[in-house]
Amino acid sequence: xxxxxxxxxxxxxxxxxxxxxxxxPAGLVVPVRTKKKKHTVPEWARELSPxxxxxxxxxxxxxxxxxxxxxxxxxxxxxxxxxPYVPPEGxxxxxxxxxxxxxxxxxxxxxxxxxxxxxxxxxxxxxxxxTKTFPEKAQEIFIEAHNCLANFNKQKLHSLVTERCYPxxxxxxxxxxxxxxxxxxxxxxxxxxxxxxxxxNRGNLYGQVTVRMHTRQILAIYDRFGRLMYGGEQVPKxxxxxxxxxxxxxxxxxxxxxxxxxVPEWAPPKDPIVKVMPPRGTDVVPG
Numbered sequence: 371x372x373x374x375x376x377x378x379x380x381x382x383x384x385x386x387x388x389x390x391x392x393x394x395p396a397g398l399v400v401p402v403r404t405k406k407k408k409h410t411v412p413e414w415a416r417e418l419s420p421x422x423x424x425x426x427x428x429x430x431x432x433x434x435x436x437x438x439x440x441x442x443x444x445x446x447x448x449x450x451x452x453x454p455y456v457p458p459e460g461x462x463x464x465x466x467x468x469x470x471x472x473x474x475x476x477x478x479x480x481x482x483x484x485x486x487x488x489x490x491x492x493x494x495x496x497x498x499x500x501t502k503t504f505p506e507k508a509q510e511i512f513i514e515a516h517n518c519l520a521n522f523n524k525q526k527l528h529s530l531v532t533e534r535c536y537p538x539x540x541x542x543x544x545x546x547x548x549x550x551x552x553x554x555x556x557x558x559x560x561x562x563x564x565x566x567x568x569x570x571n572r573g574n575l576y577g578q579v580t581v582r583m584h585t586r587q588i589l590a591i592y593d594r595f596g597r598l599m600y601g602g603e604q605v606p607k608x609x610x611x612x613x614x615x616x617x618x619x620x621x622x623x624x625x626x627x628x629x630x631x632x633v634p635e636w637a638p639p640k641d642p643i644v645k646v647m648p649p650r651g652t653d654v655v656p657g
Contacts, residue, residue: 444532444533445574445618446532446533446618446621446624447532447533447534447576447616447618447627447629448532448534448569448576448578448616448629449534450534451578451614451629451630451632452565452567452576452578453484453565453567454580454614454632455481455562455563455580455612455614455632456481456634457562457582457612457632457634459634459636481563484565485563485564485565486564487566488564488565488566488577489501489564489566491566491575491577491619492564492566492577492579492619495575495577495619495620496577496617496619501561501564504561504579504581504626505558505559505560505561505581506559507626508559508579508581508613508615508626509555509559509581509583511530511615511626511627511628512583512613512628513552514526514530515527515530515531515539515628516550516552517550518530519539519540519543519548519550520548520549520550522540522543527539527540529625529627530627530628531627531628531629532616532627532628532629534629534630535627535628535629535630538630545593545594546591546592546593546594546599547591547592547593547594547596548589548590548591548592549588549589549590549591549592549603550587550588550589550590551587551588551603552585552587553585553586553587553588553606554585554586555583555584555585555586556584556585556586556608557584559581559582559583559584560581560582561579561580561581561582562580562581562582562612563578563579563580564577564578564579564580565577565578565579566578566619573620574618574620575618575619575620576616576617576618576619577616577617577619578614578615578616578629579614579615579616579626580612580613580614580615580632581612581613581614581615582610582611582612583609583610583611583612583613584608584609584610584611585608585609585611586606586607586608586609587606587607587609588601588602588603588605588606588607589601589607590602590603591643599643600641600643601641611631612631612632612633612634613628613630613631613632614628614629614630614631614632615627615628615629616629
């Protein structure tokens with residue numbers, strides 16, 4: 371019986387398949403019912419209410435960095451003059467009895483009090499600093515930096531001026547010849563302003579000292595064709611300048627460097643640069 375049952379089970383499916391193939395004509399497709407697949411909309415594609423959208427976008431916006439202008443920052447120097455010194459109009463030529471003279475005297479007292487506090491901070495980090503000896507040292511740095519500019523000693527100039535002052539000194543001098551000479555000092559240089567501030571954190575201390583210099587100099591600027599554009603080498607000029615020097619006080623190997631100049635509002639305008647154009651129809655060959 372077991373053998374007969376197994377034989378029937380093996381023969382019946384084959385016979386049924388043969389009957390179906392014989393009954394179905396050629397090329398006929400027999401549809402087969404299948405289970406329908408449900409198409410679901412993903413959660414991220416569903417229409418959300420404005421409240422839900424704002425709720426989901428809020429953490430994404432918080433993680434997105436704000437658009438800000440990237441700027442190079444040098445730890446060895448600052449990018450500006452801290453609390454710039456305001457020179458008195460006429461350079462203290464006004465009498466103290468006049469109204470303007472009294473206002474200048476009060477302004478000078480306020481600046482002197484702030485300078486004394488900054489001077490203490492600088493002396494804590496620079497034990498050799500003194501307002502009596504520093505002006506002569508500052509004038510030496512000033513003279514050496516301008517000599518390096520005239521001869522364009524780039525490596526030495528970087529050691530005498532800060533990263534803020536260097537672009538201002540060399541801008542526009544690529545095709546020019548500079549002749550500069552220090553003649554004499556009309557008045558002894560003196561310290562008129564001292565500031566000491568921290569940037570980023572309290573550990574980054576920067577000291578800035580403004581030195582008043584009244585000197586006599588010779589300056590002549592020639593273009594690439596050798597034509598005089600500004601000044602002259604024969605006639606020296608009297609120059610009154612307020613030069614700012616800076617030092618990164620935290621660095622034990624740091625030095626004082628020239629950081630910039632303060633030009634008062636009442637200063638007379640500079641002489642214009644003379645641009646000589648060659649006559650038409652002539653070919654000028656660079657020298």
